[in-house]
Amino acid sequence: MQEFSPSTLLVLVPLLPLVGAILTVLLGRTLGAKAHLPAMAGIAAAAVVAIALLVATARDVGPAHGAHAEAVRPVEMISTLWNWASFDAAYTPPAGSPATDARLTPRDLAAAEDVRSFSIPVALRLDPLTATMLTIITCVGLLVAIYSVGYMHNDPGYPRFFALVAMFVFSMSMLVAASNFLLVYVFWEAVGACSYLLIGFWFTKPEAARAAKKAFLVNRVGDFGLAIAVFLLWMTYGTLDFHDTISSNGVIMPGILGQTRLADAAGYAGGAVGTAICLLLLLAACGKSAQLPLHVWLPDAMEGPTPASALIHAATMVTAGIYLITRSAPLFAACPGALTMVSIVGATTALVAALIGTVQNDLKRVLAYSTISQLGYMFASLGTGTLLGFTAAIFHLLTHACFKALLFLGAGSVMHAMGGVIDMRRFGGLRRVMPITAATFFVGAAALAGVAPFAGFFSKDEILAALHSKGWPTAHGDHHAAAAADGPFQLIAFSPDAAHATVTAPAVGLDALDRPETWQILFWMSLVTAGLTAFYTFRAVFMTFTGPTRVPEGAHGHGGHGDHGDGGGHDSHGSHGGHESYESPPAMTWPLMILAIPSALVGWLLFSTNWLAHFLSATPSLTAPAVAATATPHVFHMNLAIQGTLAAAIGIVVAAIGHLGRRSDGPQLERFLGPLQTLFANKFYFDQIYSALIVKPLEGLALVAALFDRHVIDGTVDAIAGIPVALGSIVRRSQSGLLQRYALVGVMGVLAIVVLLTWQLRG
Amino acid sequence: MNTMQSLPLLQNALTVGAILFSLGLVGILTRRNLIVMFLAAEMMLQGISVSLVAWSRYHGDWGGHVLVIFVLTVAACEAAVALVFVLQAFSRTGRLDAAAWQSLREANVGRTIDHELPAIDTVPLRFPTLTPAGVLPPADENEPLQREHV
Numbered sequence: 001m002q003e004f005s006p007s008t009l010l011v012l013v014p015l016l017p018l019v020g021a022i023l024t025v026l027l028g029r030t031l032g033a034k035a036h037l038p039a040m041a042g043i044a045a046a047a048v049v050a051i052a053l054l055v056a057t058a059r060d061v062g063p064a065h066g067a068h069a070e071a072v073r074p075v076e077m078i079s080t081l082w083n084w085a086s087f088d089a090a091y092t093p094p095a096g097s098p099a100t101d102a103r104l105t106p107r108d109l110a111a112a113e114d115v116r117s118f119s120i121p122v123a124l125r126l127d128p129l130t131a132t133m134l135t136i137i138t139c140v141g142l143l144v145a146i147y148s149v150g151y152m153h154n155d156p157g158y159p160r161f162f163a164l165v166a167m168f169v170f171s172m173s174m175l176v177a178a179s180n181f182l183l184v185y186v187f188w189e190a191v192g193a194c195s196y197l198l199i200g201f202w203f204t205k206p207e208a209a210r211a212a213k214k215a216f217l218v219n220r221v222g223d224f225g226l227a228i229a230v231f232l233l234w235m236t237y238g239t240l241d242f243h244d245t246i247s248s249n250g251v252i253m254p255g256i257l258g259q260t261r262l263a264d265a266a267g268y269a270g271g272a273v274g275t276a277i278c279l280l281l282l283l284a285a286c287g288k289s290a291q292l293p294l295h296v297w298l299p300d301a302m303e304g305p306t307p308a309s310a311l312i313h314a315a316t317m318v319t320a321g322i323y324l325i326t327r328s329a330p331l332f333a334a335c336p337g338a339l340t341m342v343s344i345v346g347a348t349t350a351l352v353a354a355l356i357g358t359v360q361n362d363l364k365r366v367l368a369y370s371t372i373s374q375l376g377y378m379f380a381s382l383g384t385g386t387l388l389g390f391t392a393a394i395f396h397l398l399t400h401a402c403f404k405a406l407l408f409l410g411a412g413s414v415m416h417a418m419g420g421v422i423d424m425r426r427f428g429g430l431r432r433v434m435p436i437t438a439a440t441f442f443v444g445a446a447a448l449a450g451v452a453p454f455a456g457f458f459s460k461d462e463i464l465a466a467l468h469s470k471g472w473p474t475a476h477g478d479h480h481a482a483a484a485a486d487g488p489f490q491l492i493a494f495s496p497d498a499a500h501a502t503v504t505a506p507a508v509g510l511d512a513l514d515r516p517e518t519w520q521i522l523f524w525m526s527l528v529t530a531g532l533t534a535f536y537t538f539r540a541v542f543m544t545f546t547g548p549t550r551v552p553e554g555a556h557g558h559g560g561h562g563d564h565g566d567g568g569g570h571d572s573h574g575s576h577g578g579h580e581s582y583e584s585p586p587a588m589t590w591p592l593m594i595l596a597i598p599s600a601l602v603g604w605l606l607f608s609t610n611w612l613a614h615f616l617s618a619t620p621s622l623t624a625p626a627v628a629a630t631a632t633p634h635v636f637h638m639n640l641a642i643q644g645t646l647a648a649a650i651g652i653v654v655a656a657i658g659h660l661g662r663r664s665d666g667p668q669l670e671r672f673l674g675p676l677q678t679l680f681a682n683k684f685y686f687d688q689i690y691s692a693l694i695v696k697p698l699e700g701l702a703l704v705a706a707l708f709d710r711h712v713i714d715g716t717v718d719a720i721a722g723i724p725v726a727l728g729s730i731v732r733r734s735q736s737g738l739l740q741r742y743a744l745v746g747v748m749g750v751l752a753i754v755v756l757l758t759w760q761l762r763g
Numbered sequence: 764m765n766t767m768q769s770l771p772l773l774q775n776a777l778t779v780g781a782i783l784f785s786l787g788l789v790g791i792l793t794r795r796n797l798i799v800m801f802l803a804a805e806m807m808l809q810g811i812s813v814s815l816v817a818w819s820r821y822h823g824d825w826g827g828h829v830l831v832i833f834v835l836t837v838a839a840c841e842a843a844v845a846l847v848f849v850l851q852a853f854s855r856t857g858r859l860d861a862a863a864w865q866s867l868r869e870a871n872v873g874r875t876i877d878h879e880l881p882a883i884d885t886v887p888l889r890f891p892t893l894t895p896a897g898v899l900p901p902a903d904e905n906e907p908l909q910r911e912h913v
Contacts, residue, residue: 737868739861743791
């Protein structure tokens with residue numbers, strides 16, 4: 001079966017949605033209400049292929065052997081499609097620059113050629129991380145596409161929406177499959193463009209247009225960081241490839257994340273350059289994943305269609321930052337200061353976004369801030385730099401993609417049924433009229449809040465464990481056995497390597513942040529965030545689905561279940577009998593029910609078998625010695641589970657006291673927060689601060705530039721243009737329209753020439 | 764010396780040419796009638812042609828003769844084109860006066876009047892008197908056979 005080799009299949013994953021997108025663009029008008037077919041077929045086929053690739057990769061990795069997953073063989077497959085650009089002798093590294101450092105450059109290369117060539121191969125890679133991401137992207141993409149058939153029904157931009165969704169799936173697949181930093185940059189921008197187009201999908205709404213512009217501009221800041229990081233990577237490592245390449249003369253060119261460099265203990269730049277690269281990558285990740293201080297675009301992005309929010313701004317695109325940092329794990333592992341910054345940014349974002357989320361009344365905004373908060377969790381986990389931290393982040397990414405997509409689609413279902421109303425104070429008690437949406441939303445909320453058997457509980461527990469292992473390293477490690485009897489954390493087993501790595505080198509600058517005290521603070525912040533998450537999630541659940549049943553005016557109810565007939569527009573005032581159904585059409589409820597299953601089960605499945613952690617540890621980036629050495633045995637951290645569950649329980653109970661069974665438009669519990677509520681409701685005044693510090697000065701500068709342009713530059717140009725006009729107005733007076741005068745002037749001219757010639761020839 | 768190359772003959776011919784040229788120049792500068800101006804320009808051309816022939820004859824070289832034949836040929840064409848222009852100008856304004864075209868002057872330059880243009884004689888519309896033979900063709904109202912001023 002030569003034609004079904006993994007490399008062919010890998011190309012198919014991005015290619016099929018691309019073909020679907022192109023067909024949708026070409027045939028959209030012809031197909032009309034069936035315009036979703038090409039896009040959906042492309043994404044569905046890509047999902048099947050992605051699952052096949054996942055299975056194939058998992059077979060390569062092999063089953064987990066016992067609790068200790070040691071010496072995992074890195075699994076990767078590179079498929080180079082073509083060479084985009086190639087320059088011989090593009091760059092001679094100046095002596096003394098990091099690129100000529102013999103320690104960073106493998107020995108044979110440093111001797112062989114000092115003049116580097118530059119090439120951009122369009123190479124795709126397949127490894128456990130890519131396979132996992134591809135599966136998430138295509139599967140969530142497929143469910144969202146199915147859901148959109150119901151949600152976007154009768155929208156004038158119906159074909160455009162599906163073309164964009166398919167285009168996004170293509171771009172995102174390429175982003176996670178690209179094996180070159182420049183390609184990553186290209187598709188990093190491509191997903192940004194798709195995001196911009198989908199946020200501004202209803203571009204006639206001024207808010208949507210403004211939100212799209214804001215998302216685009218804020219993302220530019222992060223993309224700028226990625227561009228500089230790519231330049232620095234090229235200067236430092238002399239290549240942008242992830243994988244090793246073999247040049248024509250048989251010399252192995254080590255890629256940045258290739259096996260050669262990974263095996264080299266000193267293969268990665270630390271110090272100022274390394275930290276700069278890592279911090280710039282972090283800046284890029286902050287932009288795309290909406291972390292502080294670049295998080296402001298994500299809540300506004302909720303102006304887009306809800307399925308787009310679910311796919312792009314909850315499940316997939318915003319996780320590109322997590323992917324980038326995980327992929328660059330060896331780079332970060334060489335810079336403990338930068339790693340600590342990742343965690344600090346993540347934990348702070350998680351806490352701040354959760355606090356803002358507690359007072360939002362817009363259901364989609366609550367979910368948006370929750371997304372920011374959960375992404376912060378993943379960043380906090382990544383920043384630990386341990387294998388557990390990286391796998392926990394991807395684990396949480398996976399579970400989050402399931403339950404957050406479910407929650408967003410549920411919110412969209414509510415919004416669809418309520419006639420576009422999304423303010424939670426205007427409806428309530430919907431569990432009686434939208435039973436399927438309510439049940440699935442509850443599952444998603446329980447998963448998000450970290451209630452015990454649901455998916456979020458396990459991934460959050462892993463993240464807390466990763467943070468905890470950095471915060472209290474000395475209590476364990478060598479003293480592991482001794483501490484087992486007395487400490488409250490007796491069940492936790494930690495690697496001794498993690499304990500020693502932090503104390504050996506004298507820390508300077510940013511690296512000085514990497515102290516257990518920092519990690520302890522970060523751990524407590526995360527625990528508080530867990531409680532807040534449970535609170536705002538269930539506050540939203542209680543406000544929307546419990547209490548007296550109320551629906552806003554203009555919502556379309558219909559008598560029976562089943563298809564989405566137009567109920568004729570019942571105007572419903574106040575309390576309702578509870579027998580009329582507002583449930584969404586099956587195209588929308590089926591994806592909800594399908595997503596509810598993994599939201600409930602996937603955490604326990606993946607945690608109990610340790611399958612995902614073992615699978616991901618075969619990713620080349622995570623087999624770097626600095627990362628792989630931190631591998632810990634797979635343990636269930638009972639005490640952390642208790643702490644996390646306790647935090648969640650407190651949050652849920654407080655939410656229940658405030659909102660369970662009450663009218664959602666009544667006085668709210670949050671009024672007891674006093675001035676803090678104003679602070680949270682104004683989102684910590686981030687938008688106002690940015691407006692005052694950046695937007696207003698820039699507008700002032702633009703005004704000055706405009707005045708300069710209008711008066712100085714245009715004035716000069718006009719003055720120069722005035723010279724011929726002035727001269728012309730003098731000469732123009734001789735244009736009398738009389739032929740005889742013209743002839744006379746001609747004769748005079750000839751005479752003048754004759755006289756002049758005579759004068760010249762005189763001597 | 765050959766009579767063909769005698770100096771007096773050359774001098775006489777050049778004098779005639781110069782007189783023709785000067786007359787033409789004066790005519791073109793002083794007359795306002797387009798046809799007369801055109802004739803004056805032709806006269807200047809002939810003056811030059813005469814001097815060309817004279818010099819050619821004096822030097823015993825046929826080049827000047829050949830050139831003059833060319834000039835005559837081109838002048839004939841030019842005359843055809845120029846007369847069409849004159850005719851068109853006349854049919855536009857009903858006058859042959861070059862001053863009637865001074866409205867082509869620059870917008871903010873005043874009109875030059877040495878004396879007013881004479882009024883145009885309006886010729887009454889008159890059909891040609893032909894011996895009736897057969898049927899009088901019906902006059903096509905849409906086709907202006909007669910111009911108002913002509």
